[in-house]
Structures are given as C-alpha cells and as structure tokens.
Amino acid sequence: MVRIFLSGAALLLCAIVVTSSLALAEIDDYTSGSETFFAHSDTLPWWLSAQSNTIFQWHPPFHADYSGPNSLDRRSDQAATEVATLYTGLELSPTLEAIADFEIGSGSGLSDSTGLAGLTNLDATRDLDGMPYVARLWYRLVIPLSDETVDAERGPLSILTTLPVRRLDIHIGKFSMVDFFDLNSVANDSHTQFMNWTVVNNGAYDYPADTRGYTYGGVIDYEDRFFGARFAEALISKRANGLNLQKNLQDAHSENYEIEVRPELIPKRFTAVRFLAFTNFANMGDYHQAIDLFEAGKTPVPEITDHRMQNTLKYGFGINAEQEFTDTIRGFARAGWNESEHESFNYTEVNDTVAFGGDIRGTVWNRPQDKFGVAFVGNGLSQRHRQYLALGGLGFILGDGALSYGPEKIMECYYNFPIPIHAGFFGALDLQYIDNPGYNRARGPVVVPGMRLHVEL
Template sequence: MKKLPRVLLLPLLLATAAQAQSTPTTLFPHSDDSPYLVAGQMNLITQYHPTFHAPYSGAFSLSPEAEAATSFVATLYTAFSLARWTEGAVHVEMAAGGGVGQALGLAGFTNMDVVRNPTLGAEPYLARIVLRQIIPLSDDTVEAVRTPLGLATQLPRRRIELHVGKMSTADFFDVNSVGSDSHLQFMNWTVDSNGGYDYAADTRGYTYGLVAEYHQPAFSVRFGEMLMPTVANGLNLDWNILRARAENLEVELRHELLPGRLGVVRLLGYLNHANMGSYNEAIDAFRAGVDPVPDIEAHRKQGRMKYGFGLNLEQELFGPVRAFARAGWNEGENESFAFTEVNDTVALGGDVRGTPWSRPWDKVGLAVVSNGLSEPHREYLALGGHGFVLGDGQLNYGRETIFEAYYNAHLWRGLYAALDFQHVNHPGYNRDRGPVNVGSLRLHLDL
C-alpha cells in the first residue's frame, strides 16, 4: 500500500504568505480569497541500495543485489466553496514507477510514494472526493491556512467539522507537522507514520468514510468510521459495515509547556473489523501437517478484530528547531492488514529550517525508528510463512531499526530537491540479513 503525504500538511502556501517571505513557494500564485482552488504537485523519487549481506532470501525478501528504482506521483487538487461553511474537494492522481524490491522485505519501507502492487497501471484515478461541513459553535474566529481540503481562512474558534467521502485516513489521524509529508520531509513509511497504526486503506492508500471533529483552542477530538479492504493490501473495499469497518478516535491536546513554543500531544486508538487471518491458527495448522507452510490467508475469518493505540508528539524547541516522537502498539494475534507489518514501534526525530544559513525554505531532518513484531507474528515468519510485506523463508529475529537523514533545498518558486539517506538494521526483522543503506534523490514541484 502506498500512503501519500498528509494533504492537510502540504505547503501549498498562498500568495499572501509567499509575499510575506518575498519568495514564491508555488509555481503559480494562488488567491487567498477565491471561492475555488486549482493546484497540484509532482513528486519524483529515485532510490538505490548497494549489495548487502544476505545468506538466504525468500519470495518476499528485499533483494541483496544492488538495485535502483524510481517512483513518480502527480496530483491535481481542486477545491471549491459551496456556501459559507460548506466546501468540497476533488483530487485526481496518477502514480508510476516503483520501489526497490517492489516494496517488499522491509516493514519500514524507504519510499512512502510506492504502490505495493505492480499490476496497477499508471492511469489517473480518483484519489479524493470530500464534502466538508463546518458547524460554528462560537461567533469569534481564528485564522486558518487554505489547503487542498479546506479553503476557509477564518474558522469559528469553537466548531464541529464533518468530512465525508473518499479520503485517506491519514489526512486526519496521526498527523505530525515534523514527520508526515514524504514530499518535503522524511520518506520512510514508519517515520512519516505510526507503523503500529494499521489504518483502513486500499492498496493506493485511500478509503471511503466519515470523520467528525470538535475543535476548541486547547484541544480537538476526532472520530472516523472507515471502510476496510476485502483482503489484506487489497484494492477493493468492503461496503458491508456490519461485517467490516474501522473505528478511529484521536484526542489532540495543544500546550505551551515551553513559553511561546507550541507543543502538541495526540492520543490515538483504533479498532478494525475485517476478514483477517490468525497467526496462531496458521502456526497450529502447519505444525499439525495440514498446511505445507504456514499460510495465514488460509485461516482468515470474517469479523476478526485488530486494535491498537498510538502516541504522537511534536514540540517547538528554540529558533528554527522542532522535535517529534511517536509510539505505537497493536495486538499481534491477527493479521497485519492494510498498512505494514509492525506490531510495536517507537520513533524520535526533528528538523531545522535553514534560517540560520539564510535559506529559510530549506530544511534538514534526522530521525530514528525501531519497529518490532509480536511473538506469534515472528514465529509465523520464522517457520516460513509470509505476510503481504515480509517473508524471508526463515527468521533470526531482531528489531528493525532505521536511521534517516535528509536535506530538502528550495531551488525556485515551487521547485525543491532533496538528498536522503536511510540505514536499515535487521531488514524485515532478520539479524541474518543486512544492514542496508539506501540513498535517495527527490525532486518535488508544487504548482
């Protein structure tokens, strides 16, 4: 599954903001008060890893041979105002190319833009069609930044927001302004997102659902009901919500524990209902001689539940320096289904804007993430089973730990270029393989 950057964080800065910095940050100017928005983005990532140590490989391993791959994603954003507090958005997208190893063999894969399904073509598809309804609960307003999902520049200080349609769950949940946007920030799946959050999505990273939010100055609460795919990493969604669905609940607390420095704490819980397999049942069937190899797909059952929790922190520190952290856990008895094969994770990092060296739109970032598996999940892989991401044929378990660093340079108007380096210890949780070093070059254009 490909998970695109959080659209609510995209730096689609409008003309007024750009003029304030004397540097346009989009190719074309955008009005601050127009009742509609037409914009877009293009993102190209080329990655390479040299040969690395691997005494054995399976069908779902990252190849130890040197390899390069390039991905390309382009999106057309349209948004429009229907009434004072009612807005709509339609986004059309295309994705081409691929990732190293066809995005297999790493739980924390190195390129967020990659679709993990080589049978999908590069034809344009509908990414989002969302209706937004704002319900004011106060007369006073606060300033807001226009995004491809919201045009209002003034919002009621206290309000309810309803969003319904096709969207990414990650547009609203587990958002982090330091580590969420693979087009201008980090590229790794489990740095830009909570690896333990197996959020509802199809292969391309989208679903249909309803999100309800309550906002006031000190905190926000949001709830989302989403459709789940019919099979793990599947393109088709199950529209029968009595048997398959995903509930998501997040509480966001804003504070200034450091004077004049904004901090945010987000507490997340989710519950997925789907046709999931059981790791223990697959292991038992293999040991009993029923299956020649452990096969979780043969032991799926409709209505199984997978739940988990997440912690998401961000904090302004001093000058242009910010820090972020994530932690996540999910029950590891049932099949990893929609995002990636992680049962617990912890990540820490930060970024620095280039103001001290007179490059205010440049940014440098550093992060480290450590991912782990539950006992039945790791035993299933050690016995020769595979999920939709991992499967070396055997497993000498160790936590998959990833270090990532990037420098993102603003070249001209909406054009950016970045260099990124990722060092992966125990790829696919296997001490017998790796480490793997992955270098990346990214070109990004905001239209």
C-alpha cells in the same frame, strides 16, 4: 563490528548529504518567499493546484545468509516512483466546502515494496500502474460553536479562510485516514520531509485503506483552541493490503479515535500531544491458527490467508507528540502498539514501534527555505508474528523463508532545498540506514541513498 562500522559510515554519509546539498544550494542564493510555481488566490471561492513528486532510491549489495519470496534483494537494486496529484476545491458557503483530488502514479519501490516493515518510499504503493484515479472526494461541513473566529491558511485540502475557534467539522466521502489522524508537522509529508513509511506515519497504526492509501467514510472532529477530539468510521479492504474495499459494514469496518491536546509548555512555542486508538473488524487470518495448521501437516508452510471466513478484531494504540523549540528547530516522537494475534492488514507489518527526531530550518546558515531532518525508528514484532515468519510464512510485505529475529532499526536524514529554476521547484537528498531489514539479523544492514524532485504548481 561490521554493523558498528556501517552505522558510523551511515552517520558520515548523513553529514555528506548536508554538505553536498549546501554546495548545490550555493550555486544560486535562491531565497524567494514563494513556494509554488503559480500564486494562489486567498479570496476566490475555488481552488486549483497540482504537484509532482519523483523519488529515486538505490542500495548497494549487502550481506544475507538466506533470502525468501518477500525479501529485500541482497543484490544492488534501484527503483523510482513518480506521483502527480491535481487538487481542486469549491467553497459552497462560509461553512461548507467540497474537495476533489485526482492522482496518477508510476514506478515501484525497491524489491517491489517488500522486505522491510519500514519501507523506504511512502509513494511506492503496489498499484502504481500509470492509470489516473480519484484520490479524495469529500464534503466538509463546519458547525460553529462560538462567535470568536480565527484566520485559517488556505491549502489543497481546505480553502476556508475563517473558522470558529470552537467548532464541529464533519467530513464525508473519500479520503486518506492520515489526512486527519496521526498528523505531525515535523514528520508527516513524504513530498517535503522524510520518506520512510514508519517515520512519516505510526508504523503500528493499521489504518483502514486500500492499496493506494484511501478509503470511504466519515469524520467528526471537535476543535477548540487548546483541545481537539475526532472520530472516524470507514471502510476496510476485503483482503490484506487489497485494492477493493468491503462495502458491507457488517462484514468489515474500522473505527478511529484521537484526542489532541495543545498545552503551552514553552512560552509562545507550539506543542501538541495526540492519543490515538483504532479498532478494525475484517476477515483477518490468525497467526496461531496458521501455525497450528502447518504443524498438523495441513499446509506446506504457515499460510495466514488459509482460514475460514470470519469477522475478527484487530485494535491498537498510539501516541504522537511534536514540540517547537525555537523559530528554526522542532522535534517529534511517536510510539505505537497493536493487537498481534491477527494479521497485519492495511498498512505495514509492525506490532510495536518507537520513532523520534527533528528538523532545523536553514535560517541558521542563511537559507530559510532549506530544511534538514533526522529521525530514528525501532520496529518490533510479536512472538506469534515472529514464529509465523520463522516457519516460512509470508505476510503481504515480509517473508525471508526463515527468521533470525531482531528489531528493525532505521535512521533517516534528508536535506530539502529549492532549486534555482523557478519558485515551486524543490530537490532533496535522502539517506536511510536499516539494521535487521525485515526484522532479520541474518540479513543486512543496508544503506539506501535517495533523491527527490518535488514541483508545486
């Protein structure tokens, strides 16, 4: 009964997010078409821009029968992150460009980004130490396969303005795998849209990355008007969610595959369906082996890191769809599954997931730059993964010391709006409701309100 009441309260708070944002927006009817502080050239052979993203989140105390080392803190808690990125690019020829991005981050997520599979702030990685680092550094070569061309919009990750309709793109260097895979224009960017890890990305996609979300590798992308297919080979971390990547491909590597089809299901409305697969080879622990060692009395609790050096395989699949319904309304859906005998290694502790939602642009209420979005997610664990956590095992995100299993259920809504200071300033109010946090029916539910300040330079 309490959960039903809190769920209804979350929906009410979601409505309050919208009405409060509208009230703030009415302070000044700011509807400038510019979305950046400075105008950017469409003709110069180089690119320079920057952005800053600040997120504050809080949650009140919530019920918990017990807690463990990796639990979401049952007491009232608050956290903030700030991430700033400098984007640079150089057009070396009409078919060759170089991208170099530099980043700095500080702060932390709620409970130091533990206790939830669907963590509430995508910016909250475990290495926000305030030191700058290279985020992206890649070359892109475009191989034309047709004479027909289309106009392309310039942006921080590509400055080429004309592309062949049919082409082969080759990217080599440092990047985030989700710069190219599992893209979705409705739920893809935590700086302007949703913030939850399992809304912005497919929670079951254990894509290769260091703690900050980046890797080294190569991507081959074939593009046609209604079809795309891409493949990537990349480095994987030496240990679960580690900062150091394994440089020797014989010891660890990752393959990523995606096919994208863009049928016109509704006349003159964009549709995309993407089919994803991945294979990761790394020194990963085995849940079955960890449980056996514990039951044999060789470890005090199951320890997924207590295993011999071994090159093991983890694989998974996903589907990702988006649909434009009108000029102002869009929808999305994702689903994913991964092999569950081996430990979650890169992204988060999810073995299967389903997510869906949509957004609506504020044109309906005469605020064309405003946007409201809502999403629902269900995350699940395999039987072995559940047993490991129930016996007191720890993952790199989860570990309540015990487990009364229930699927982790999340609702998130946000309202994004321009701030009437200058073009390029945006604010957002966000609300997340999580039932069975960390897959535990003995804890929660928890409500997480948040705010975001985003600046585009």
